Amino acid sequence: MSSLLLRDAELGGTGRADLRVRDGIVAEIAPALAPLPGERVVGCAAGALIPGLCDHHLHLHAMAASSLPCGPPRVTDRAGLAAALAAAAPDESGWVRGTGYFESVAGDLDAAALDAMRSDVPVRVQHRSGALWILNTAALIETGIAGPGAGHPGVERDAGGNPSGRLWRADDWLRERLRAPGRPRFPSLAAVGAEILGYGITAVTDATPDLDDAAIGSIAGALERGELPPRVHLLGVALGATIPDVPGLTAGPYKIVLADSGMLTYPELLERVSAAHGAGRPVAVHCVTREALVLLVAVLRETGTRRGDRIEHAGVVWQEGIEELARLGVRVVTQPGFLADRGDDFLDGMPPAEHADLYRCASLLRAGVGVALSSDAPYGPLDPWKVMSTATTRRTPSGRVAGAAERISFAAALEAYLGAPEDPGGVPRRIHVGAPADLLVLRVPLSGLPGEPDPVRAVVAGGRIAALAR
Numbered sequence: 481m482s483s484l485l486l487r488d489a490e491l492g493g494t495g496r497a498d499l500r501v502r503d504g505i506v507a508e509i510a511p512a513l514a515p516l517p518g519e520r521v522v523g524c525a526a527g528a529l530i531p532g533l534c535d536h537h538l539h540l541h542a543m544a545a546s547s548l549p550c551g552p553p554r555v556t557d558r559a560g561l562a563a564a565l566a567a568a569a570p571d572e573s574g575w576v577r578g579t580g581y582f583e584s585v586a587g588d589l590d591a592a593a594l595d596a597m598r599s600d601v602p603v604r605v606q607h608r609s610g611a612l613w614i615l616n617t618a619a620l621i622e623t624g625i626a627g628p629g630a631g632h633p634g635v636e637r638d639a640g641g642n643p644s645g646r647l648w649r650a651d652d653w654l655r656e657r658l659r660a661p662g663r664p665r666f667p668s669l670a671a672v673g674a675e676i677l678g679y680g681i682t683a684v685t686d687a688t689p690d691l692d693d694a695a696i697g698s699i700a701g702a703l704e705r706g707e708l709p710p711r712v713h714l715l716g717v718a719l720g721a722t723i724p725d726v727p728g729l730t731a732g733p734y735k736i737v738l739a740d741s742g743m744l745t746y747p748e749l750l751e752r753v754s755a756a757h758g759a760g761r762p763v764a765v766h767c768v769t770r771e772a773l774v775l776l777v778a779v780l781r782e783t784g785t786r787r788g789d790r791i792e793h794a795g796v797v798w799q800e801g802i803e804e805l806a807r808l809g810v811r812v813v814t815q816p817g818f819l820a821d822r823g824d825d826f827l828d829g830m831p832p833a834e835h836a837d838l839y840r841c842a843s844l845l846r847a848g849v850g851v852a853l854s855s856d857a858p859y860g861p862l863d864p865w866k867v868m869s870t871a872t873t874r875r876t877p878s879g880r881v882a883g884a885a886e887r888i889s890f891a892a893a894l895e896a897y898l899g900a901p902e903d904p905g906g907v908p909r910r911i912h913v914g915a916p917a918d919l920l921v922l923r924v925p926l927s928g929l930p931g932e933p934d935p936v937r938a939v940v941a942g943g944r945i946a947a948l949a950r
Contacts, residue, residue: 482943483507483519486921489529491911493926496526501917504943509913522945527937528926531909532682532709532918533864533897536813537792537854539688540699540708542610543675543862544667546571550578550605551585552822553877558586562597570601573658575622578605579858581614584825589614591645604654608822609768610859611739613647613654620645623657634742649742652692665694669702676709677947679864680936682918683711683901685813685854687764687792689735691716700724710918710942713901719759728942732902733764733788738772749779762788764813768795770837777804785809790904793856797840806847811905813852814839816874817860817867823876836883841871841896843886850905853896865933868893872930890930917943 484501491497491509498513499506515521548568555561561581568576576598581589594603594616602619606612620626625635625643634650635643647654655665676684686699691714702708703726711728715735723731734756738744744752756763763786767773773794780789790811795818797805805812816839819826826838836843844851853871855862871893874882888896898908911919921938922929929935939947 483516484917484940484943484945485513485515485519485521486529486919486940487513487521487523488526489524489921490526490925491529493528499529499911499919501919501940501943504917506911506913506915506917506919509911520945522921522938524921524937525923527924528920528922528929529911530894530920530922530926531898531911531915532920532939532941533680534683534685534711534852534899534901534904535676535681535854535857535862535864535897536685536852536899536901536904537687537815538684538857538862539610539859540669540672540684540686540702540712541666541688541695543672543858544669545577546667547577547579547606547858549580551580551582551608552825554580555585561585565594565598565603568598574601575619575658576601576603578603580608581605582608582822582825589645591615591617591620591643594645608859609739611649613650615645615647617645623654625657649737649739652690652695666698668707669699670705670707673702673708674947675862677939677941678936679862680920680939681864682709682920682939682941682946683713684709685713685715685732685901685904687735687766687856688716689737689766690718696723700726700729703727703729709946710916711901715764719756719761730902733762733790734759735764735766735792737766738775739766740769740772743772743775746775746779749775750782753779753783757783757786762786762790764790764792766792768793770796770798773797773801777801777808780808780810788902793839794844795839796834796837797844798837802840802843802847802849805844805849811850811852812840812844813854813904814841815854815856815860815867816841816871817853817855817863819874819876819882820866820870821861821877823874823882824878824880827876827880827882836885838882838886840883840886841888841892845888845892850899851896852899852904853893854904864897865935868897869930869933871896891926894929 500508634648636646717731895908919940
């Protein structure tokens with residue numbers, strides 16, 4: 481029987497107490513508890529003790545893939561991108577893999593543009609949206625895309641029928657063409673799990689769509705080995721599919737992507753939402769643009785909503801759409817952390833009157849819409865404390881403010897990370913006897929959090945100390 485005693489912690493933002501964890505559960509809370517024989521004791525020094533955070537939207541396997549930054553803020557122009565690619569050492573497979581590209585760096589890349597920067601080895605660069613890969617000619621040859629039989633609908637072709645080097649929404653198809661015999665299909669998730677836990681995140685929702693058995697098995701195995709936080713919620717499980725019976729692994733709503741690169745028609749989206757609801761699953765719909773959200777709202781008016789329906793990103797919400805979302809009763813899982821990384825690009829590309837539409841928080845909460853915060857890592861910053869801070873300031877890298885009226889308090893931002901994986905934006909979890917012992921010991925009381933960029937002293941995951949202060 482494992483036992484852990486946390487001493488002198490601030491609980492609930494007011495009083496101080498000791499807390500005992502036994503077999504993964506909060507067993508006792510009292511003003512003072514005497515240590516048991518052999519019990520591990522951790523002093524909290526009057527720092528706040530809170531439930532572990534939940535990142536409600538990230539992508540585990542994408543986080544684990546090593547990559548070269550190819551976009552802002554690290555790379556900002558064509559010369560910088562060319563220099564980064566030229567200096568990059570190929571990985572063990574002989575490839576250079578870049579991520580985070582955005583058109584403000586060097587326009588619309590294709591194979592010819594990449595060849596001019598690096599042509600001696602295969603190069604693939606992912607757009608920061610995650611929807612597009614750009615391959616140079618060597619990469620097209622290596623994968624066979626340049627030859628006959630590359631029939632994936634995401635392979636973009638020029639007027640002559642030749643591949644341009646741009647590949648849309650084809651991650652699994654491309655991954656299979658890249659995999660060498662005998663090499664694991666997916667990278668280890670151990671380093672990703674350690675990074676996640678180090679920030680105080682003890683539950684995650686993997687929002688990758690269309691997970692197959694191998695992808696789910698990779699995540700389940702990492703969870704069984706203790707390499708990931710003790711709770712992993714999956715959105716990409718196919719309708720009617722089952723997942724391994726692994727403690728902490730659950731299937732969530734059914735992920736549907738409404739992407740500008742291949743927007744579903746109204747009948748197509750209607751069919752998918754209806755099928756999910758008919759199978760007893762809510763939906764989690766990727767909506768970054770206004771157009772995508774308008775389409776989804778129209779469909780949900782016809783189908784009706786199911787408890788658990790959620791909107792991923794809600795990158796742009798028009799003013800009248802706020803009440804629409806409230807009437808529908810859907811939740812919004814959004815990422816204001818993007819403003820700290822890419823806010824200037826957003827503001828420069830939109831009319832000033834629409835700046836408040838970006839990654840709304842305050843207006844949705846006022847309307848009664850449940851809002852959960854998340855990272856979209858690796859496409860957005862994983863650090864939840866950075867995301868919370870950005871939600872309170874709405875500041876871009878240059879210091880501009882993207883929609884001051886959408887600021888929320890730090891307390892509200894923290895609560896948006898405390899919903900259970902199956903209830904994003906719902907009632908924040910609290911610490912009580914009988915609750916799962918997924919806990920954070922902070923360096924400071926709750927009142928000191930807004931000014932503390934790295935507040936985590938220790939992380940308790942599944943009742944065990946999983947991480948100590950970095």
